[in-house]
Structure formats: structure tokens, C-alpha cells
Amino acid sequence: MRFDAVYYKPDSLDYPLGKKLKEQFGSLPWIPIESHNAIQEMRDKPNSEFGRMKRNLIIGTRKTHKYVENHKVSDYLVPYTSSGCTAMCLYCYLVCNYNKCAYLRLFVNREQMLDRLIRQGEKSSSPLTFEIGSNSDLILENTITGNLEYTISRFAHEGRGKLTFPTKFDMVEPLLDLEHRGKIIFRMSVNPQPLIQKVELGTSSLRQRIDAVNRMCAAGYPCGLLIAPVMLTEGWRELYTGLLEELNEGLSGQMKKQMFIEIILMTYSYIHRAINGDAFPQAPDLYDKELMTGRGRGRYCYRAEVRAEAEAFFRTEVKRILGDVHILYIS
Template sequence: MSPAPVPLSERLLDIRRIYHERDIERFARAREVLERFPDAERIEVLSHQAIPGLHGNPGAVEDWVRTKQEVLVLGEKKSLTARRNGRSADWIAPSTANGCAMACVYCYVPRRKGYANPITVFANIEAVLGYLERHAGRQGVKPEPNQCDPVDWVYDLGENSDCSADALVSDNVRDLVDLFARLPHAKASFATKLVNRDLLTWDPRGGTRVRFSLMPEGPSRTVDVRTSKVAERIAAMDDFVEAGYEVHVNLSPVIVHEDWLAEWGELLEQVADGTSARTRAQLAAEIIFLTHNEGLHEVNLGWHPRAEDLLWRPDLQETKQSHSGQVNVRYRSGWKGRWVRQLTDLVAEKLPECRVRYAF
């Protein structure tokens, strides 16, 4: 007899240490999380944003994946603001989590907080829900369609985390899905690289857009560390549509190498062949080419240097200084424009039902 499959939460997480801000148990959500991991060591810290030995510690690079598996942080989200976006969403919602249990090599979040950056859960969920309900209520009816959505104001929930992974730790994401299921004129949205089928038991009622991030299987095996296989993400799309979610795709990051366009053609054919007519009819895509970072490149060399053979291509890339002063690299402007057109043309050919919301 085959052994029972290991639950997703146990495959990704083995929480042994929980760093928490002082008096965090005044929040019911924090108490729930602590009860979920009763055997974990509890360590009080002054702030979830700067934990000695965890954030900004170059010596932690060798334990990059172990840290994501074994460490959790509990804090309070003190600044509640919805930022204008206008690209993927109309608004970036206040975070209810930060960091991730997965370890995608190109992820920008470690650039900001420093090194492995495991999941931080913000325990004051009631304050976030109340803020979002009031904010959405003030917007009223959307006056005209835009690339975010033709009808609803769209709020991105997972700018600095993956909501499918966050849902393994707390009920914050479920509370948000429930909220947007009943809010008029507003829709939640998040991108994910993890198939968490627990979300299929919820009742989103069309109020949440799930954007499955896809890239060709070959590069994904190298750079999408600890994520669901791309084929598994594609196979889940019909189920999420049937469960009441809107399903889009993030074709990202697009990593250019010698055979990149042929690989993307194969991927688009897999989506076309692996989804229903109903799913394809409501499908839309965001296309985002890779932006990398000099500091993250150096960190990755300490734990996953093979991935940098794909990500760090000075022969194809140029530098650009970010607003924060960091040195980022992106594909050379003249070449990148041509590559964007090639990929959008390929989407039109291989997956004609799927409109491209934006590409850069």
C-alpha cells in the first residue's frame, strides 16, 4: 500500500521558532497561529522588521531554505494605506503578510528585508479588513474600464508574499476572500506559484482573482524553488474557475536565453490543451520580463549559484539604479522591446482567447 500523501503544509513548513513582537497575544489571530504551532520556540523581538540574526545577516545565506521552512514571524501591521498602482491592480492593499515559505531565486522581497525572509504574519487582521472595507466604500462605482478590470476596483493582496502559502499559516487570506465576496464594486487579486487546494473549499463568489504565475518547466525547475510544478498550476486552473474564482496568468518572470521563445510556445500550448473553454474565455495575462539585482545576485551565489547562470546575463542586460539606490539589471532596452513583441505575438497565436493586460 502506498503511503498517504504528506499534506502541503507539512511539506513546506516545519515551524520550530516563532519570533513575535511584544504583547502579540492581544490579537486573536496571533493566538490562533501560536496554537497551530504549539511546539515552536517563542522569541520576543522589538520589531518584526529588524530581527538580529535573521534579517540582514550574510551568515544566514547557507540556511536560506531551512530558515523559510522552520521560522515564522508574528507582528502588527502599523501603517494601513492602499497605494495607487494602475498596472496589475488599481490599489495595493495593506499587507497581511510579508515574506514567503517558497524560495524563488529571482524574488525581489529579500532585497528589501535582507536574506531569507520567512513568512511574517500580521496579526491585526480586523484593522486591515476594516480599512479595506471603508476604502472600497469610498471609491463607489468604477467610472470607466481600465487594464486592471472593466468593472471592479482591483486590490492586490500579496505584493510581498504568496497568499496560497500564507493560507497555510493563518486565516488572514480566507478573511480577505470572504470580505471581497461581499464588497460591491471591488475585487481582490493575488499571484501565486503554489496550488493550495484548501482555497477551493471557500466561497469567493467571483470577488477574488487568482493569477497563476507560469514559466516554462525547464527554467522553473531551476529558479522556482519549493513551488508547485508548472504542470500542477495549469491543471488547477479549471478547478479554481469552477470554485468561483476569476483566474488569470502571470507569464513571469520571462527569462531570456538561447531557446526561450520555443519553450514559451510549448508552455502556451500546454495551457491551451490543459484548460477548458470556460477557463480560456475569461483568461487574461500579465507579461513581466526579468529584473534582477546586483546584491541579490551576490547572495544567490552563496546558496544557488546554478540559478545565476540563467538570471545573471551581462551580455543581455543593462544596469539601472532603482529609486532606493540599488543597482538593478534588466534586459537591454532595444532588444527587450523586440522580445516583448515576439512573446505577445506568440500568445495571440497559441492562446488566442487570452488577452494580454500589459507586457513589459
């Protein structure tokens, strides 16, 4: 990844990873900031600058460590080593939290965060699964920080329970030979290739994602797929039937035998529409007033009857094309 500048909290340079990043990106301008959440010059930029803002790297330390209960793949969503992303998926839920400032933030106090996570697992009466990738794409982040090698290797020996994270990227090579002891659940997010090209800007292709999850499965990682987010655009049935057929053809026998599937329908927002309209005027408008309804302040989701139709479609088509693969949930 190429960046134009680094914005950093001065105390981040007190950590080994902070020093490493300073050396790694030493040729770029380094601009000190007081808070990674309140960079005024970024906030003042127009929405049309969204893509260019993603070419800045922000470095700090994570102060918030609130674990959020989750009862899907994991027991808790855990704030971890990054938030935001350099990709520009037009529906990205982080935009709801950070608005146009959904650029990549790296938090260099990884030792502190993993120490706390390991202690949390030890205190539980039963093994827990922690989702560490809900705020960013850790495969993408890992190309800069090496944090997944650090996390997986250490958790395999010291951690109780499991870790999990999803990705839209294929750069899994550094993870394949790690000793993970089956404690890391790898989940690949997939969508039809035409939607990846138009909506999931800056991410790996469907073919690359299939190859990556096959390789992780072959390396012994428990693996699953997220069909997410499902976008009910024109011709969506044909698009998602095509996706399932491509998965059936491309996934290894080993992967199809042991995998699970999560299916998540898209939630959109007024903020997305405002930013996308200015930053990506040629991109498709994902808002459909005929299919969507309000969901909280400024957010939209598919109407209940539309969601029910989509759920019936996926349950039927997954069964027809992929057989008895376990669908964990459709939400």
C-alpha cells in the same frame, strides 16, 4: 510547512490569530522580538544561511498601511496579512527590499487591515480593485492562517469593488466552495517547467498550477495568468513556446474563454547575485551582461531592444497558440 522556530512580537498574542498560531506551533521555540523588521541575529547571518533562515516563522502586527497606486490589474497595491515567503525563487523582488531576511512574516491584525480596506472602497466614487498579494504568496500563507477564507467570505458580503492576488501554488481547495460573488480575481503565475525546477525553488509544478487555475475558474472566480517573470535564458524562445503549448493543452475551455494574460520581464539585482552565489552555488546565474543594463541602484533589467524583441515574440506566439486571449500588458 515545517519551521524551526517562531520569532514573535509579544503584542501579537493579543489577537485571535496570534493565539491560534501560538497553539498551532506551540511545540517550537518562541523567541520574543522588538521588531519584525530588525532581528539582529538574522541580519548577522551569512548569505549562505538564506535557505535555513526561511525555516523560521516571524509573527507580528502590520503598522504600515500605505496604499500604492497601480494601473494594471488593480487600482491599488495594499499591504496585507503577510510579507516574504518560504519558497526560494532566485529572482524574488522581496529580496531587494529585505535582503536575505525575506522569510515569511505573518501579521495577525487582519480584522484591522480588512476594515480599512472596506472603508477605502466605500469612499471611492467608483468600484476599486485592490491587490492584496504583492508582498507574499497568499495561497501559501493560507495553509497556515486561513486568512483567505476569512478575507474572501467577509469581502464578498461587505466589500465594494474587487480583490486580487497572484500565486505560484496549487493549494486552492479551501477556496473552491466559498461564496465569493465574483469579487475575487485569481491569478496564477506560470513559467516553463524547466525554469520552475531550477529557479522557482519550493513552488508548485506547472501541471499543478494549471490544474489549480482550472479548478478556481470552474468555481466561478474570474481568473488570469501571469507569465512572470520572463527569464531570457539560453533557449528561451523554445522554452516559452513550450509553455504556451502546454497551457493550450492543459487549460480548460472555460478558462481559455474568459482568461487574461499579464507578461512581466524579469528584473534582477546585485543583491540577488550575492545571495544566490553563496546560498545556491549550483543554481544558474540569471544575470546576463550582454542582455541587461542598469536600472536604478544595483538593479538590472533587459535592454530596450531585447525587451522589444521579447514583446514581439510573445504577442506573436500567444496569438498563434492561444488565439485571441487578451494580453493586459507586457512590462
